[in-house]
Amino acid sequence: MEAAELELPFLAMDDAAxxxxxLPHFAAARAAHPWLARSPDxxxxxxxxxxxxxxxxxxxxxxxxxxxxxxxxxxxxPWGEFIVTSIQGQTDDVHKRLRDILQPAFTPRAAxxxxxxxxxxxxxxxxxxxxxxxxxxxxxxxxxxxxxxITVFCEMIGASPDVVPGIRSSMEAIGVGFSMNRALxxxxxxxxxxxxxxxxTLVAARRAGERRHPEPDLLDELIASVDSGxxxxxxxxxLLIFLFVAGYDTSKNVLTxxxxxxxxxxxxxxxxAESVEYCRKVVEEAFRYLNPVTxxxxxxxxxxxxxxxxxxxxxxxxxxxMATRDPRAVEDPESFDPERKQTNTHLSFGLGPRICLGRYIxxxxxxxxxxxxxxxxxxxxxxxxxxxxxxxxxxxxxxLPIEFDAAEQEVQAAE
Ligand code: HEM
Numbered sequence: 001m002e003a004a005e006l007e008l009p010f011l012a013m014d015d016a017a018x019x020x021x022x023l024p025h026f027a028a029a030r031a032a033h034p035w036l037a038r039s040p041d042x043x044x045x046x047x048x049x050x051x052x053x054x055x056x057x058x059x060x061x062x063x064x065x066x067x068x069x070x071x072x073x074x075x076x077x078p079w080g081e082f083i084v085t086s087i088q089g090q091t092d093d094v095h096k097r098l099r100d101i102l103q104p105a106f107t108p109r110a111a112x113x114x115x116x117x118x119x120x121x122x123x124x125x126x127x128x129x130x131x132x133x134x135x136x137x138x139x140x141x142x143x144x145x146x147x148x149x150i151t152v153f154c155e156m157i158g159a160s161p162d163v164v165p166g167i168r169s170s171m172e173a174i175g176v177g178f179s180m181n182r183a184l185x186x187x188x189x190x191x192x193x194x195x196x197x198x199x200x201t202l203v204a205a206r207r208a209g210e211r212r213h214p215e216p217d218l219l220d221e222l223i224a225s226v227d228s229g230x231x232x233x234x235x236x237x238x239l240l241i242f243l244f245v246a247g248y249d250t251s252k253n254v255l256t257x258x259x260x261x262x263x264x265x266x267x268x269x270x271x272x273a274e275s276v277e278y279c280r281k282v283v284e285e286a287f288r289y290l291n292p293v294t295x296x297x298x299x300x301x302x303x304x305x306x307x308x309x310x311x312x313x314x315x316x317x318x319x320x321x322m323a324t325r326d327p328r329a330v331e332d333p334e335s336f337d338p339e340r341k342q343t344n345t346h347l348s349f350g351l352g353p354r355i356c357l358g359r360y361i362x363x364x365x366x367x368x369x370x371x372x373x374x375x376x377x378x379x380x381x382x383x384x385x386x387x388x389x390x391x392x393x394x395x396x397x398x399x400l401p402i403e404f405d406a407a408e409q410e411v412q413a414a415e
Contacts, residue, residue: 002309008038013294013317019388019395026322036308041392042296042315048329048344051318054305055351061297063354064315065089068178072185078196079177079188085235086242088354095353098239101225102357105218111360114156118368121151126376134406138383141400142256149251152365153244157219158212159202170194171248178393192241199240203233247358251365253292253389253396254348258370260400261286261336263380268338272374279370281338283363284346288324289336291348292396295320320347321395378405 009032011025012018018025026046029037035047045051065083074080083089087098104110129144130137150164150171173191176184205211206219219240226236262269272279299314310316325333329344349356356362380402387398 001307002311003036003043003314004311006033006036006308008033008036008043011037011039011044013039013041013044013391016388019391022319022322022391022395023325026319026325030326030328035306039317039392042317043310044317044319046319046322046326048323048326048347050306051320051323051347052351054316055318058297058352058354060299060301060303061316062091062300063088064178064296064298067298067315068180071180072182074185074188077185077189078192079174079185082192082238082241083177085238087239088242088246098231098235099353099357101222101230102239105221106357106360108360111364114152114361115364115368117155118152118365119372121155122148122369122372125151126372130376130404130406132376132407133409136403137406138401138403141259141380141402142252142397145252145255145259146248148255148369149247149365150244152361153247156217157202157240158206158217159198160212163198166194167198167244168248171244174245175249175394176390179390195241195244196237199237202240203236243358246356247362249394249396250292251362253394254287254362255366255369256397256400257290257292258283258286258366259373259380259402260386260397261289262374263382263402265336266379268336269374269380272370274371276367276371278338279367279374280363283366283370284342285336285338285340287348288330288342288346290325291321291346292394293320293348293350294318294392294395295350296392317392319391320350323347376407377402378407380404 009029011022011029013022029044029046033046035045035050037044037046045054065086065088069075069080069083072080074083087095087102090098125144125147129139146168147164150167151161154161154164154167170191173184173187174195177188202219203223206223222231222236222239225231226233231239262272268282272282295318297316297318299310299312299316302309302311304310324330324344324346327333349359349362381404382401383403384399384401386400389396389398
């Protein structure tokens, strides 16, 4: 049966009410068709196992980057070039070469080596945002969470934290670049321009012998790849920007979604202060429960899956974010249980040859962050309404106002 001729449930993924509460819409869609739905811009795979099976063979798909740049009429512009030449926009050999260059710095062991740095960054942020002994405080947790991944990545490449506000505003702009809104183009070009100048200046300073820390870091490794002919200067510039982009909205939105859930789980939250091991279970369950990414693929050759024929040019959405709330894949999916045995594990980092390279960094950052946050931000409670971001792409909260009790002064050890 042709996909185009099927009567399918419709998911209004661009609708504000849908973005605020997508779960019942997915449940209704699954009741109407076991694994497929339609949305304004393409088909949506609603079944956990179908997502896994389809992602097993990427040869019939392309990333949507070129189509999006073309729809935005931005070919040849700084933003358009950034998107199509990014590691995610690249294919085959170039994609593999760039992944191989990054791989050694993104192993679990390499991520673990960054844990002390991550803990230092979050402790510094907590000193500013939740000073000890300050009594009852309130702030927008999303604002707080926004600085964390950018500052960690700045530290990993030896950039000064002074650049964090400028990078953050560029990230906010670039993060909505796939919304197909041409009115955003001037802001996107400006943001990419700022990031390119930042990356060029950083690399030039390092080549001139300027460095903030004596120890070798990720930037040294990437510059060595240029010097040994493995990649071009322009590819290094693009990678540095892409790594900020890939780690920003995703990590910020996950941390904010975790805190949102924790306001409903005071006992779980209080235990997070005790150990990174417990935080690991909470983070794993939080990814299963709600996570931000819906990815997309353009079909590049006709193919049939479960008796449905898809045609070249079709667009498929893969909502990793909703996959592990599917009761056919996870028992009792609505209960948040950090102790549950994770069998059909979450798909938050994607699958296959394009699986997230930064996943171990992201996990280490969330685990270290959550433990220290739980030690310093006590009894968090909602202090106002939340908003929601667009669902396709990187979904999550738009603002999370919380009130909390700041931890007391640390008890000084007796002399
Ligand atoms: C909670 C945080 C994160 C989540 C949920 C996440 C999720 C994802 C997903 C789903 C993909 C695959 C997209 C697809 O196949 O269409 C991806 C790719 C990628 N991510 Fe992450 N990510 C996170 C953090 C990070 C961080 C911190 C970094 C690096 C500092 C990073 C670097 C990358 C890179 C380089 C790719 C492209 C891989 C490729 O195309 O081969 N990510 N991420």
